[in-house]
Structures are given as C-alpha cells and as structure tokens.
Amino acid sequence: MLTVNKLTCRLGGKLILKDISCEFLKGKITALVGPNGSGKSTLLKIIAGLTPNEEGEVLLEGKGIKQYSRADMALRIAMLPQRHAVPVGLTVADLVEFGRHPHRRWFAPLSTEDKERMHWAMAEAGVLEFADLAIETLSGGEAQRCWLAMVLAQDTDIVLLDEPTSWLDIAHQIELLHIVQRLNQDYGKTIIWVLHDLNHAQQFSHQAIMLLQGEVIASGRVDDVFTAERISDVYQTPITRVQVNDQTLLWPCIKAVSDESRLKQQVL
Numbered sequence: 001m002l003t004v005n006k007l008t009c010r011l012g013g014k015l016i017l018k019d020i021s022c023e024f025l026k027g028k029i030t031a032l033v034g035p036n037g038s039g040k041s042t043l044l045k046i047i048a049g050l051t052p053n054e055e056g057e058v059l060l061e062g063k064g065i066k067q068y069s070r071a072d073m074a075l076r077i078a079m080l081p082q083r084h085a086v087p088v089g090l091t092v093a094d095l096v097e098f099g100r101h102p103h104r105r106w107f108a109p110l111s112t113e114d115k116e117r118m119h120w121a122m123a124e125a126g127v128l129e130f131a132d133l134a135i136e137t138l139s140g141g142e143a144q145r146c147w148l149a150m151v152l153a154q155d156t157d158i159v160l161l162d163e164p165t166s167w168l169d170i171a172h173q174i175e176l177l178h179i180v181q182r183l184n185q186d187y188g189k190t191i192i193w194v195l196h197d198l199n200h201a202q203q204f205s206h207q208a209i210m211l212l213q214g215e216v217i218a219s220g221r222v223d224d225v226f227t228a229e230r231i232s233d234v235y236q237t238p239i240t241r242v243q244v245n246d247q248t249l250l251w252p253c254i255k256a257v258s259d260e261s262r263l264k265q266q267v268l
C-alpha cells in the first residue's frame with residue numbers, strides 16, 4: 001500500500017500541492033487525472049522520491065519513503081517520466097540496461113537474470129527488433145515503447161507512468177494500455193499512471209484520483225469518480241455519456257463548446 005498523507009509542495013515560490021491525502025491500492029491500477037497544471041506530474045515525482053515536498057509524507061508499506069535509501073527505492077518504484085532526453089548514439093539495448101542498474105553491483109557484467117529481464121521487457125514492450133538501433137533513429141512512438149521497456153526491466157512492484165500514451169498513434173495507445181494491464185493482471189504490479197484520455201483511464205484503471213489546482217477533488221472507483229457532471233465541472237467543458245456497443249463513453253459536447261465561445265465572441 002502506498003499512502004500520501006497531508007502532502008504540501010511549493011516550487012519556485014508557488015503552492016503546487018495543497019495538503020493532499022490519498023491512497024494507492026496494492027496490485028491495482030490507479031489513474032491520476034486532472035486538467036493541465038493541476039499537479040499530477042509533481043505528485044508522481046514526489047512519490048518516486050525525485051521532488052521534495054514541504055509538509056506531509058509518502059508512506060510505502062507504512063514507512064516514510066525518505067527512510068528508504070535511493071538504491072532501495074529504485075528496487076521498489078520505477079518511473080517513466082513525461083519528458084526524456086537521450087544521449088546521441090545510445091542503443092535501445094543500452095537504454096533498457098539502465099533499468100537493471102539497481103539490481104547490479106558497480107561495473108559488474110550483466111548476469112543471466114539481467115539479460116533475461118531485458119529480453120522479457122523488450123518483448124513485452126514490442127521493441128526487440130529495435131535492440132541494436134540508436135534511439136534517435138526511432139519515431140517518437142517507437143522510442144516511447146523503448147522507455148517503457150527500460151522501466152519494465154527495472155522489475156519493481158510499483159510502476160509510475162507519466163502520460164505513457166503521448167506520442168503514440170491510436171493503435172499503439174491501445175497496445176500500450178493492454179501491455180500495462182497485462183503487467184498488472186499477470187505480474188500483480190501496482191500501476192499509477194497519468195492519463196489525459198479519460199475513456200482510457202476509465203477502461204484500463206481500477207481507481208482514479210482527480211486533481212484540480214493542487215487539490216484532490218475526487219478519488220475512488222473509476223465509475224464513481226468519472227461522472228459526466230464532475231468532469232464537465234472540473235474541465236469546464238460540457239461532457240455527456242454516449243453508449244457505443246456495450247461501452248459507455250465520456251464525450252465532449254464540441255458543438256455546445258463552440259456555440260458558447262461564439263456567443264462570448266458576439267458579446268465581446
């Protein structure tokens with residue numbers, strides 16, 4: 001169990017997270033959602049121990065994460081950040097090898113287990129064929145799946161993914177969502193991901209935590225959190241529910257938005 005307890009974070013003199021508390025259930029997939037700038041990435045980075053918080057704490061199995069060494073944290077939590085820079089010439093296999101660092105001694109050669117894990121991670125992420133290619137020669141979507149392979153190679157119980165579907169075309173988005181779902185179902189990984197597509201978040205997560213201006217405004221089962229009324233309110237965009245085959249989807253009422261903005265233009 002991962003618990004966030006009365007967390008406050010200030011960056012550059014600005015209050016980013018305001019006294020937030022929430023729980024991430026072990027072995028479940030939790031979506032962190034909310035409008036741009038609401039504090040989702042900051043919360044993920046604090047959980048990963050990458051950004052300091054001012055007040056409050058993050059408890060991992062009942063113990064504050066600050067009590068874990070950096071190496072110990074890297075064996076427990078892996079994170080795919082939103083943005084990443086890659087040194088020119090680094091191959092996919094080199095990148096995925098980084099995921100094994102927490103498991104290795106300095107300068108120790110790759111063990112059989114390291115190699116097996118790397119192979120498994122690249123196969124799961126569908127990037128085995130790219131293993132010997134330099135990352136910068138891949139498309140944005142292909143590279144994104146290589147980063148996912150690196151995170152998988154780290155083989156932690158908790159995986160944090162910040163907008164993992166960005167850069168991906170619709171088919172690869174669905175593929176990645178299924179990869180992550182399989183990691184949860186087959187290997188019991190606890191997943192916390194930031195997703196902007198609320199339909200993806202709803203269909204592929206068990207729980208959701210919705211942030212607005214640095215505060216948790218709803219949390220719980222996805223069906224309870226994702227009401228059309230709440231989403232319309234939080235995103236300031238009218239949302240309705242539509243039935244497509246056996247699925248109920250959230251759908252922005254684009255005409256209503258454009259009518260409203262036209263109205264505003266006329267008033268101006």
Ligand SMILES: Nc1ncnc2c1ncn2[C@@H]1O[C@H](COP(=O)(O)OP(=O)(O)OP(=O)(O)O)[C@@H](O)[C@H]1O
Nearest residue numbers: 011012014016034035036037038039040041042043
């Ligand atoms: N290092 C920093 N210094 C100052 N302000 C920061 C810093 N990092 C983030 N912020 C600010 O904190 C707020 C929340 O940012 P954050 O990236 O956590 O939001 P987010 O919900 O993940 O947004 P998005 O959906 O756009 O990725 C933003 O207003 C951002 O400008």
